[in-house]
Amino acid sequence: MSAAPPAAPAPAGPKIRSLNCPNCGAPVVVRGFGHTLNVACEHCLAVLDAKDEGVRILQTAQQRERIQPRIPLGARGALRGEVWQAIGFQERTIQVDGIPYSWYEYLLFNPYAGFRYLTEYQGHWNFVRTVNALPEERPGKQPAAVYAGQKFRHFQSAVASTTYIIGEFPWQVRLGDVATVDDYVDPPRMLSKETAGGEFTWSIGEYVSGDEVWKAFQLPGRAPAAQGVYSNQPSPYKGQVGQIWKLAGFALIAWFVLLALVMTLEGNERVFERSYTFSPRSGGEPSLVTDEFELKGRPSSVEVSVNTDLSNNWAYFRFALINAGTGEAYDFGREVSYYFGRDSDGNWTEGGRNDSALIPSVPAGRYYLRVEPEMDPNAAPVYYTLSVTRDVPSYAFFWIALPLLLIPPFFVTIRSAAFEGKRWQESDHAPSRDDD
Amino acid sequence: MRYRLYAVYALLLLGGVAFAEYRGWSFLSVNEVKNVPKTVRDNPGAYRSHYAYYTRYIGGK
Numbered sequence: 001m002s003a004a005p006p007a008a009p010a011p012a013g014p015k016i017r018s019l020n021c022p023n024c025g026a027p028v029v030v031r032g033f034g035h036t037l038n039v040a041c042e043h044c045l046a047v048l049d050a051k052d053e054g055v056r057i058l059q060t061a062q063q064r065e066r067i068q069p070r071i072p073l074g075a076r077g078a079l080r081g082e083v084w085q086a087i088g089f090q091e092r093t094i095q096v097d098g099i100p101y102s103w104y105e106y107l108l109f110n111p112y113a114g115f116r117y118l119t120e121y122q123g124h125w126n127f128v129r130t131v132n133a134l135p136e137e138r139p140g141k142q143p144a145a146v147y148a149g150q151k152f153r154h155f156q157s158a159v160a161s162t163t164y165i166i167g168e169f170p171w172q173v174r175l176g177d178v179a180t181v182d183d184y185v186d187p188p189r190m191l192s193k194e195t196a197g198g199e200f201t202w203s204i205g206e207y208v209s210g211d212e213v214w215k216a217f218q219l220p221g222r223a224p225a226a227q228g229v230y231s232n233q234p235s236p237y238k239g240q241v242g243q244i245w246k247l248a249g250f251a252l253i254a255w256f257v258l259l260a261l262v263m264t265l266e267g268n269e270r271v272f273e274r275s276y277t278f279s280p281r282s283g284g285e286p287s288l289v290t291d292e293f294e295l296k297g298r299p300s301s302v303e304v305s306v307n308t309d310l311s312n313n314w315a316y317f318r319f320a321l322i323n324a325g326t327g328e329a330y331d332f333g334r335e336v337s338y339y340f341g342r343d344s345d346g347n348w349t350e351g352g353r354n355d356s357a358l359i360p361s362v363p364a365g366r367y368y369l370r371v372e373p374e375m376d377p378n379a380a381p382v383y384y385t386l387s388v389t390r391d392v393p394s395y396a397f398f399w400i401a402l403p404l405l406l407i408p409p410f411f412v413t414i415r416s417a418a419f420e421g422k423r424w425q426e427s428d429h430a431p432s433r434d435d436d
Numbered sequence: 437m438r439y440r441l442y443a444v445y446a447l448l449l450l451g452g453v454a455f456a457e458y459r460g461w462s463f464l465s466v467n468e469v470k471n472v473p474k475t476v477r478d479n480p481g482a483y484r485s486h487y488a489y490y491t492r493y494i495g496g497k
Contacts, residue, residue: 240439262454301460302460391460
């Protein structure tokens with residue numbers, strides 16, 4: 001996202017009122033003049049009454065550690081169609097399981113548009129405004145709030161205290177101010193309810209990238225990288241899970257269509273079949289060659305099958321599919337073994353009487369098979385049938401492609417779920433906290 | 437953006453499957469031998485198979 005150009009020319013230089021801090025004597029600038037109720041001295045952190053002619057001291061601070069706002073007070077920047085000036089800064093802190101978590105709030109002022117807030121937590125920014133209409137709160141296991149037709153899910157409730165303030169504020173502000181904050185999210189927006197002293201204020205924020213803030217206020221260097229997943233940070237996977245599964249559905253349909261086409265269109269043509277008997281006890285030359293047969297068409301697969309009548313025995317067949325014209329041969333071997341019996345577990349079998357080999361990309365031509373069977377020299381004769389089939393589909397590619405098609409959608413789904421898991425892990429509704 | 441990449445990926449994958457089927461590819465490892473003499477037809481025992489020294493598994497429970 002980038003900052004939209006301002007809708008109107010930048011306002012003329014704001015009327016600035018200068019005064020001196022009665023606590024430390026340092027100059028204090030009041031930029032939001034008519035609206036400013038309190039101003040916190042940037043030097044001694046004393047909170048002053050800006051409405052009082054004598055600039056009465058409302059609170060003094062003992063803090064030793066100073067926080068340097070990333071957006072200097074007085075800086076102006078065009079953000080979301082308006083020019084804003086940073087006039088106030090506060091740190092607010094909540095305690096979760098005894099651990100303090102702090103975020104920063106910048107008060108922005110435009111004399112025509114009023115006040116806005118920029119909040120920052122570990123590199124995550126939100127552009128916030130108060131809302132006029134009252135959101136509808138819906139109780140439940142996970143409460144919700146509806147504002148302008150948009151439903152926000154409850155994320156977290158906590159008691160926030162103000163732990164650092166400098167600059168101007170249009171409300172009475174003090175260090176140690178306490179408010180109950182209820183956050184509801186529907187990324188990239190967040191609806192917040194702050195309750196203090198029996199009054200409540202609703203505000204709505206929209207996630208802004210640090211780069212957009214940096215560009216808007218022309219800050220030096222680069223925005224600090226955002227850490228972790230923020231409550232209303234838009235998911236980079238939003239919309240992608242459904243989209244990729246939709247595409248995966250189309251891909252699966254294409255997979256089925258392709259499979260059906262292959263099953264229908266592959267030739268699967270039997271080009272040779274003949275039966276033989278091999279008797280190892282005869283002691284003669286075991287190898288033989290078959291009659292020639294024709295393989296037609298484009299380079300395609302050839303399946304050589306051997307079906308035997310083996311019984312508790314094995315046979316090994318060395319094959320060579322030889323092109324009678326070119327003398328090129330495809331050498332391969334197949335072992336067939338079939339055993340059966342009965343033991344304490346019952347009947348058992350092992351192996352099979354048949355086997356086959358699929359030879360890839362065999363060009364057209366006239367071919368014959370050289371077959372060299374081998375068995376135990378004392379084995380009984382085996383009767384076997386050789387068959388050669390042209391253009392046999394290899395479904396292995398389909399079964400490999402199927403999981404490969406499904407891996408990306410599963411991956412995106414898991415990543416998306418992991419992102420949402422990280423988001424909600426920090427909420428009051430984290431799965432691990434359900435039993436608390 | 438990711439789903440566009442996926443569309444390209446799926447098309448390439450299915451295209452590859454179709455091409456492999458068309459060309460009759462398989463995973464069988466065969467040894468291709470050049471210039472087998474024509475005398476093999478008359479004397480099949482003279483051919484030296486690449487698998488002549490294959491170690492057989494003798495099965496049985």
